[in-house]
Amino acid sequence: MAKLFIPGPIDVSKETFCAMSQPMIGHRGSEFEALYASTQPMLKELGGTVRPFFLSTSSAWGVMEASLKNLCAKKVLTLCCGAFSDKWFSVAKSMGLQADKVQVEWGEAISPEAVRAKLAEGGFDLVTLIHNETSTGVMNDVAGIAKVVKSFPGVLLVVDAVSSFSAVPLEMDKLGIDVLLAGVQKALALPPGLTIFACSQAALERAEGMPNRGYYFDFIEFAKNAEKNNTPSTPAISLIFGLQHIMGVIAAEGAAKRYARHAANNALIHEWGKRHGFKNFAPEGNQSVSLTCFHTPAGFDQAAFIKTLKSRHGFVINGGYGKIKGLTFRISNMGNETAATMKELIDAMDDVLG
Ligand SMILES: *Cc1c(COP(=O)(O)O)cnc(C)c1O
Numbered sequence: 001m002a003k004l005f006i007p008g009p010i011d012v013s014k015e016t017f018c019a020m021s022q023p024m025i026g027h028r029g030s031e032f033e034a035l036y037a038s039t040q041p042m043l044k045e046l047g048g049t050v051r052p053f054f055l056s057t058s059s060a061w062g063v064m065e066a067s068l069k070n071l072c073a074k075k076v077l078t079l080c081c082g083a084f085s086d087k088w089f090s091v092a093k094s095m096g097l098q099a100d101k102v103q104v105e106w107g108e109a110i111s112p113e114a115v116r117a118k119l120a121e122g123g124f125d126l127v128t129l130i131h132n133e134t135s136t137g138v139m140n141d142v143a144g145i146a147k148v149v150k151s152f153p154g155v156l157l158v159v160d161a162v163s164s165f166s167a168v169p170l171e172m173d174k175l176g177i178d179v180l181l182a183g184v185q186k187a188l189a190l191p192p193g194l195t196i197f198a199c200s201q202a203a204l205e206r207a208e209g210m211p212n213r214g215y216y217f218d219f220i221e222f223a224k225n226a227e228k229n230n231t232p233s234t235p236a237i238s239l240i241f242g243l244q245h246i247m248g249v250i251a252a253e254g255a256a257k258r259y260a261r262h263a264a265n266n267a268l269i270h271e272w273g274k275r276h277g278f279k280n281f282a283p284e285g286n287q288s289v290s291l292t293c294f295h296t297p298a299g300f301d302q303a304a305f306i307k308t309l310k311s312r313h314g315f316v317i318n319g320g321y322g323k324i325k326g327l328t329f330r331i332s333n334m335g336n337e338t339a340a341t342m343k344e345l346i347d348a349m350d351d352v353l354g
Helices: 014-020 030-047 060-071 083-094 112-119 142-150 201-208 219-226 237-253 255-276 302-313 339-353
Strands: 053-056 075-080 098-103 126-130 156-160 179-183 195-199 291-295 328-332
Touching (some): 014 237, 060 083, 060 126, 060 179, 060 195, 060 201, 060 219, 075 083, 075 112, 083 156, 098 112, 126 142, 142 156, 156 201, 195 201, 195 219, 201 219, 237 255, 255 339, 302 339
Parallel strands (some): 075 098, 075 126, 126 156, 156 179
Antiparallel strands (some): 179 195, 291 328
């Protein structure tokens, strides 16, 4: 079996799988409520919030789409800088919503000033931001952008922290983020199928007044159920056992050490790239610390590199996403990786490069 160093899903530890294979419990009972409650303190610490985290049995897109449905009464501004953020705009359009965007070239970051200029045109009540654009390895200035959004009263901010949650500190309450969401198959190192998200009071008030919210992704249903440490419908209980396990692992390591470990592991990949003349796709100052996206140099047979790395060493990296597939390649350092496991990957990549 090959080990994944792609930017999600990532390698899941045996201990996590073991935790997930506990006997099933009913979700309308005290056992489940205790399980749910046990995930909360660490999730809140990682998100920088006192708000409860809701557990959605869906991939991240479920909650990304639901944020539009629950919160966009007038017009949404989507901040587009790569495959995931660009798609959020198309999803808004496909829902028939009024939508506009700030668009930058893939590989660039969103400038807070561009957000200010667009919001100043007026008419918006929602902004979507991808903190860490996984397709390009760009980490956006969430603090700078949040500050701008907060200066426009009545505009709510949704932040996708799918590939940054638990890899870098997040400060939902301090920055005034209204929805903070993350799928668990990225830095949380769980199998896919669950998304965690928290909503500000303002987000819930907005949702309450929105017509046609449906049921499965209704934020108000999530909020009502969370008061009893529960979910609106039957959740992926095995994944929540896994989440409980990972929260314990993070608590034991300590969040600060976890962030430092991600930064150090990421630096190892940057050094490796430098040694071989691979250039970072993301600009200095906006580079992700949970993954690295490199330009594919002219004449470099990237496909053969990736294929041999897998067949000879059993490690899988990614050959680029969306319209920069082949032009870039990406290596994840998210989750449980250590200096030692990163070195195994680096030695293997060196071997393949010869
Ligand atoms: C992976 C990813 C998504 C999509 O997640 P799904 O689990 O496929 O719904 C969204 N945003 C970012 C930043 C991602 O990295």
